[in-house]
Amino acid sequence: MKAVRFFGHKDVRVVNDLVKPVPKGDEVLLKIGGAGVCHSDLHIIDEGTVVGTVFTLGHENAGWIEEVGSDVKDYKKGDAVLVYGPWGCGHCKPCQQSKENYCDHQSEMAYGGGLGLDGGMAEYMLVPSSRLLVPIYDLDPVIAAPLTDAALTPYSAIKRSIGKLTADEYVVVIGVGGLGHVALQILNEVSASSIIACDVTEEKLAFAKELGAAYVVNSKDANAAEQINKITGIKKAKVVIDFVGATSTIDLGTKVVGLDGDLTIVGLGGGHYQYNMSGFLLV
Numbered sequence: 399m400k401a402v403r404f405f406g407h408k409d410v411r412v413v414n415d416l417v418k419p420v421p422k423g424d425e426v427l428l429k430i431g432g433a434g435v436c437h438s439d440l441h442i443i444d445e446g447t448v449v450g451t452v453f454t455l456g457h458e459n460a461g462w463i464e465e466v467g468s469d470v471k472d473y474k475k476g477d478a479v480l481v482y483g484p485w486g487c488g489h490c491k492p493c494q495q496s497k498e499n500y501c502d503h504q505s506e507m508a509y510g511g512g513l514g515l516d517g518g519m520a521e522y523m524l525v526p527s528s529r530l531l532v533p534i535y536d537l538d539p540v541i542a543a544p545l546t547d548a549a550l551t552p553y554s555a556i557k558r559s560i561g562k563l564t565a566d567e568y569v570v571v572i573g574v575g576g577l578g579h580v581a582l583q584i585l586n587e588v589s590a591s592s593i594i595a596c597d598v599t600e601e602k603l604a605f606a607k608e609l610g611a612a613y614v615v616n617s618k619d620a621n622a623a624e625q626i627n628k629i630t631g632i633k634k635a636k637v638v639i640d641f642v643g644a645t646s647t648i649d650l651g652t653k654v655v656g657l658d659g660d661l662t663i664v665g666l667g668g669g670h671y672q673y674n675m676s677g678f679l680l681v
């Protein structure tokens with residue numbers, strides 16, 4: 399079968415002769431409908447950030463069940479499913495809590511299809527356990543694939559702060575890109591807080607308004623923090639989620655987050671976080 403394979407640092411090739419896997423036990427073979435291309439793929443290709451030698455790329459996957467191993471009872475051929483991205487050991491405490499992205503053994507194993515093991519940029523993909531599948535029923539796998547990462551990642555960031563996202567509070571979303579624009583939609587559905595969206599282009603700020611941001615601030619403005627703090631008032635923002643992760647956006651987050659607030663950095667922008675207690679109290 400055809401596949402897009404990672405062979406090593408900056409070495410990606412399309413191959414046509416990969417053997418179609420056969421599932422056994424709890425394994426599931428998926429006919430791929432959609433496999434998202436993610437910025438993390440560039441980290442893998444350019445920086446070699448995952449354990450594993452040669453493997454098929456693609457960690458945002460959805461498709462239809464093609465064949466199941468003998469132990470799989472809950473799925474049948476043709477079922478539409480998403481594949482949960484990070485595959486943990488399945489046994490440690492985080493894995494038992496369905497947080498396989500925080501598996502204790504992540505640093506010592508290849509932890510997902512397209513993340514060291516064969517992923518979804520292929521005609522078929524072998525998923526090691528049916529526990530990693532999410533049924534999507536009538537949703538089209540072709541367009542649903544990015545939900546496994548571009549939506550699940552902001553959802554996780556929002557969920558950990560959900561208790562603070564009450565109607566009297568403000569939430570700041572920094573970066574209205576692939577993840578940020580989904581975050582705005584999720585926030586609209588699950589929280590009552592007023593949303594302040596930040597980005598550096600007017601086009602994205604206009605898009606943020608379409609997606610439900612009550613306020614938008616251009617984070618390129620030298621006084622972006624002051625603009626946000628003027629909106630939020632003395633208690634500042636209760637939750638700030640930074641989908642960029644550059645030093646400048648992290649700095650912005652520290653200036654606008656309130657006491658007992660959450661500043662969650664999601665973006666892999668390579669920025670540095672400088673802890674300064676007086677910055678939190680006085681800025």
Ligand SMILES: [Zn+2]
Nearest residue numbers: 436437438547
């Ligand atoms: Zn990704």
Ligand SMILES: [Zn+2]
Nearest residue numbers: 487490493501
């Ligand atoms: Zn684990």
